[in-house]
Each structure stands twice: as structure tokens, then as C-alpha cells.
Amino acid sequence: MSILKEDDLDFAKLHIEKYYDSDFFPKPIDFGALWASWDEVKKELLSKNVNKLTISTPRILAAPKPSGTFRVVHQLDPMDCLVYTALVSSICDKVEAARPPSAARIACSYRIEKKDGSFFASGTGYPEFTERTEELAQQFAWVLSLDISDFYNQIYLHRIQNAVEFVDGQSKVIADDIEYFLTALNSKVSQGIPVGPAASIVLAEAILLDVDNFITSNGVKHTRYVDDFRIFGSSREQLEWLLRNLTIYLYENHRLSIATEKTRIHVSAEYVSEELHNSDAEEREDILDDLDIFGPYLQDVEEADEDGAETASVGGEQDSMIDAVLSAAKTLEGSRTLDLGVARATIRTARRLSIKELVDYILKNFCFYAPVASDVFIYLDAISDAEFVKGIIGKVEAALKLNCTEHDFLRYWFTWYLSRHLKKFNSQLLRVFVYESPWLELVAIAAVEDNNLPWIRGYKNKISDHTPRERRALIYAGRILPADEREAWLKNVINNSVSKFDIWMAKWVLTL
Numbered sequence: 001m002s003i004l005k006e007d008d009l010d011f012a013k014l015h016i017e018k019y020y021d022s023d024f025f026p027k028p029i030d031f032g033a034l035w036a037s038w039d040e041v042k043k044e045l046l047s048k049n050v051n052k053l054t055i056s057t058p059r060i061l062a063a064p065k066p067s068g069t070f071r072v073v074h075q076l077d078p079m080d081c082l083v084y085t086a087l088v089s090s091i092c093d094k095v096e097a098a099r100p101p102s103a104a105r106i107a108c109s110y111r112i113e114k115k116d117g118s119f120f121a122s123g124t125g126y127p128e129f130t131e132r133t134e135e136l137a138q139q140f141a142w143v144l145s146l147d148i149s150d151f152y153n154q155i156y157l158h159r160i161q162n163a164v165e166f167v168d169g170q171s172k173v174i175a176d177d178i179e180y181f182l183t184a185l186n187s188k189v190s191q192g193i194p195v196g197p198a199a200s201i202v203l204a205e206a207i208l209l210d211v212d213n214f215i216t217s218n219g220v221k222h223t224r225y226v227d228d229f230r231i232f233g234s235s236r237e238q239l240e241w242l243l244r245n246l247t248i249y250l251y252e253n254h255r256l257s258i259a260t261e262k263t264r265i266h267v268s269a270e271y272v273s274e275e276l277h278n279s280d281a282e283e284r285e286d287i288l289d290d291l292d293i294f295g296p297y298l299q300d301v302e303e304a305d306e307d308g309a310e311t312a313s314v315g316g317e318q319d320s321m322i323d324a325v326l327s328a329a330k331t332l333e334g335s336r337t338l339d340l341g342v343a344r345a346t347i348r349t350a351r352r353l354s355i356k357e358l359v360d361y362i363l364k365n366f367c368f369y370a371p372v373a374s375d376v377f378i379y380l381d382a383i384s385d386a387e388f389v390k391g392i393i394g395k396v397e398a399a400l401k402l403n404c405t406e407h408d409f410l411r412y413w414f415t416w417y418l419s420r421h422l423k424k425f426n427s428q429l430l431r432v433f434v435y436e437s438p439w440l441e442l443v444a445i446a447a448v449e450d451n452n453l454p455w456i457r458g459y460k461n462k463i464s465d466h467t468p469r470e471r472r473a474l475i476y477a478g479r480i481l482p483a484d485e486r487e488a489w490l491k492n493v494i495n496n497s498v499s500k501f502d503i504w505m506a507k508w509v510l511t512l
Contacts, residue, residue: 001049002173012085014117021081022196024073026416033508050177055184061409064370066337074194088199095206098167105132109225132223137268140232144239146263148227153192156255163206329361343372351379363395367404377417389424419446441473475505
């Protein structure tokens with residue numbers, strides 16, 4: 001049993017402020033209350049052993065993938081996200097130190113460098129992965145390509161404990177705390193780490209240390225990007241033997257399995273020409289070269305625009321970037337499945353440079369862009385001034401009627417976006433959609449945007465009937481009450497609530 005360290009909590013705060021709590025969900029407003037009472041929050045989290053902290057069930061939704069299937073994604077309660085990020089902050093440097101050196105280009109993904117709120121060094125590592133693949137393909141006649149099936153959700157939690165203890169023999173207590181935390185988060189199920197928090201990437205890399213070591217110890221060369229492995233050998237028989245043994249090793253030691261549909265042994269030269277240098281791959285590289293380069297975080301840094309991140313603000317340069325973005329969109333739509341990397345780079349470039357011309361492409365093909373819904377709605381949110389919204393009301397209403405928006409993940413993002421701009425849209429259809437949403441924390445945002453006094457008055461005297469997340473949403477919506485009514489109600493919450501988080505929320509709202 002251990003107690004979190006103050007510098008790890010401070011890192012967690014900076015990380016969440018600067019980046020995100022989950023790259024599959026919008027950041028909850030609740031964090032504003034935690035930052036406003038940060039000294040009290042730290043005092044609370046530093047007052048107990050990790051296994052004495054209250055841990056809540058995360059939000060879990062199914063996010064669409066380009067293949068038409070879904071992945072389970074998570075959003076932790078804000079306090080849990082702080083704890084999780086702080087726990088991983090305490091061991092991330094040791095995880096990196098135990099990995100193969102970056103110069104070896106074995107583990108190309110997510111090189112860890114804890115700095116300025118980030119867990120990761122700049123760059124994605126994917127170009128290094130591709131370059132190393134080509135180098136090894138010239139040296140060896142055969143290549144085995146494979147990845148691990150449903151990797152994050154299948155990770156055995158006791159192996160997380162083993163991996164953390166392995167990187168530092170002195171960190172058994174922290175290793176035990178991480179296993180305890182994740183088991184509690186999973187309602188006592190001993191398998192699966194949350195998909196969404198950046199901290200999970202660090203733990204996944206810790207697990208893969210063992211797999212890298214196993215492959216290397218069998219006398220073959222390999223490179224990987226997360227759980228996408230390319231393993232090289234002098235003969236097909238050698239790689240068949242390795243595949244059999246790796247399959248058994250992953251199962252017996254990690255309860256992981258290889259994705260059979262993505263596993264093949266190729267002639268190296270054919271693999272390079274067919275997978276890396278086919279016309280689609282080369283076109284993809286050309287597109288990415290024309291667009292802004294994105295880093296290891298799936299959502300952009302929120303402060304990027306304020307800090308003057310790369311912009312092409314005038315004249316021909318801006319026109320050139322508009323052309324590049326629209327050209328990329330046309331290429332995407334000519335594909336059978338969405339290329340996630342190109343789609344994200346295209347949308348983020350449009351967002352950063354306030355290129356509004358991309359919106360028509362997205363709204364006309366909304367279901368096609370569903371796998372990058374977070375980028376789509378963050379982009380729309382950034383460019384939705386009143387004049388722009390007037391021109392897209394009909395298109396947004398049409399998109400909302402599509403079959404894909406029946407999925408909770410897309411409805412959640414759609415509700416978040418509309419709740420922040422409801423007054424601008426001035427649409428009864430969209431208004432009804434938002435206020436009938438099952439996610440009270442999003443409806444509360446709309447009520448504030450809409451200055452909907454009857455809505456909050458209808459809820460405020462029943463606050464105890466709701467979940468902790470919903471209670472905080474109602475407290476936040478209390479900011480629109482007339483001053484005397486607001487002060488009386490929120491002071492009553494402060495004096496009578498048993499939840500410190502509710503109290504911090506009420507104190508924060510009183511200052512807004």
C-alpha cells in the first residue's frame with residue numbers, strides 16, 4: 001500500500017489540462033472544479049493509501065472502427081483519472097529505461113519522455129517503424145506480420161503488476177497499487193485496461209517489453225508499432241516455428257491471442273512492394289507530407305491555437321493548405337474504408353487553420369467519418385461562430401437522421417457539440433434531441449448555454465436522486481440561477497453534501 005506523491009499529482013493535473021482525460025470523449029466540465037480547489041483535492045488524495053480511495057465505474061461506450069466493427073472505450077471519473085495518471089507517472093520513466101533503446105527501432109511507438117505534462121516524446125514513431133521494416137526486408141527473405149487481438153481489453157492485470165515490478169525491483173508496492181486500482185475499476189474483473197487515457201499506453205508498452213524480449217531471445221529481428229509486429233527470418237519454416245511458439249507464449253504467460261485474420265508470412269520483397277509501396281500507401285505519404293504533422297496524442301493540445309501553433313494565415317499559403325485539405329478529403333472518400341491517420345491529420349489541419357470548407361465533405365459523408373468522431377466534433381466546435389452555424393443547420397439536421405447516429409458513441413459527441421451551440425442553431429429538432437439526451441451532464445451544458453431556468457429549477461430540489469456525475473452537472477447548471485437563489489442553493493449543497501467533489505463543484509460555481 002502506498003500514498004500518491006505530490007509531484008505525480010501535479011503532473012497528472014498538467015497532463016489533463018494540456019491534453020485530455022480520454023482521447024475518445026470530450027473533457028468533462030468537472031475538472032474546472034478540481035483545479036479551482038486543487039490544494040484541497042491534493043490534500044484529499046494524499047491523505048489515504050491508494051487502496052483506500054473510492055473508485056468509480058467508468059463510462060463505457062462502443063466506438064466505431066473503419067472496418068464496421070466497434071471497440072470498447074472508457075472515460076474514467078475525473079478523480080479516478082487523476083489517480084490513474086499519477087500512478088503511471090510514478091513509473092513511466094522506469095518503463096522507458098527498460099525498453100529497447102530508440103536507436104534499435106524495435107519498439108517504435110510512443111517513446112516515453114515525461115515533460116511539460118506529456119508522457120511522450122514528439123513524433124509518432126511510425127516513420128521509424130516503416131524505415132526499419134524496409135531495412136530488415138533487405139536483410140531477410142521472409143517477414144511475419146501480426147498483431148494481438150483486442151489487445152488493451154485482453155491484458156491480464158496481474159501481468160501489469162509483474163511488468164511494473166520488472167522495470168524496477170523496488171516498485172512492488174506501486175505495482176500492487178496499479179493492479180488493485182485497475183481491478184477495482186473493472187469491478188473486480190482481472191482483465192483489461194481502460195482504452196482512452198494516455199496512461200494506458202505506458203502500461204501497454206510495459207507489457208510488450210516481455211514480448212519484445214521473447215522474440216529477440218529466439219534469434220530473430222523484429223520491429224513493432226504498439227501491438228503491430230513485423231518479424232523477419234531467413235526462411236518460412238523459421239517464422240512458422242516462431243509463430244507457433246509465440247502463440248503459446250502469449251497465451252500461457254499473458255492470456256493474449258494473435259489476430260489470425262491479420263497474421264501472414266510474406267516474402268519480404270513482396271511485402272514491401274505490396275504493403276509499403278503500393279499506390280495507396282505512397283499517396284497516403286504524399287497527403288501526410290502536405291498536412292500538418294500530428295503527435296502521439298490523438299486529440300490536439302487545447303492551447304495550440306492560443307500559443308500560435310503552425311498556421312498558414314495569409315495569402316497563397318492559406319489557399320495552398322485549403323487545397324491540400326480538400327484534396328485529402330476527396331482521396332479519403334474514394335477509399336472503401338477510412339484511413340484513420342489521414343483523416344485525423346486532415347481534420348486537425350482544418351481545425352488549426354480554421355478551414356471551414358471541409359465541413360461539407362464531412363457532413364455529407366458523416367457515417368464514413370464516424371471512426372474519427374472526436375476529431376470531427378472538436379473541429380466543428382472550434383469553427384462554429386454564429387454566422388457559420390446559420391449555414392449548416394439543415395446539413396446538421398440531416399446528419400442527425402442518419403442510421404449511424406443511433407449509436408450511443410456518436411449521439412454522445414453530437415449532444416456535446418450541440419449543447420455548446422444550441423442557441424446559435426435555433427432549431428426545434430436539435431433542441432429536442434439535446435434535451436431528451438440520457439446524459440444529464442451534457443444537457444446541463446445546454447441549459448447553461450440556453451439560459452434555461454425552468455430546467456434547472458425542475459431538478460435542483462431532487463439533486464440527491466441522481467448519480468455523482470449527474471449531481472455535479474446539476475450543480476454546474478445552477479450558475480444560471482438568479483444570484484440570491486444560486487447562492488442559497490449552492491451553500492445548502494456545501495453544508496449538507498457528503499461528497500467533497502460536490503462541495504468543490506459548488507464552491508467553483510459560486511465564483512463563476
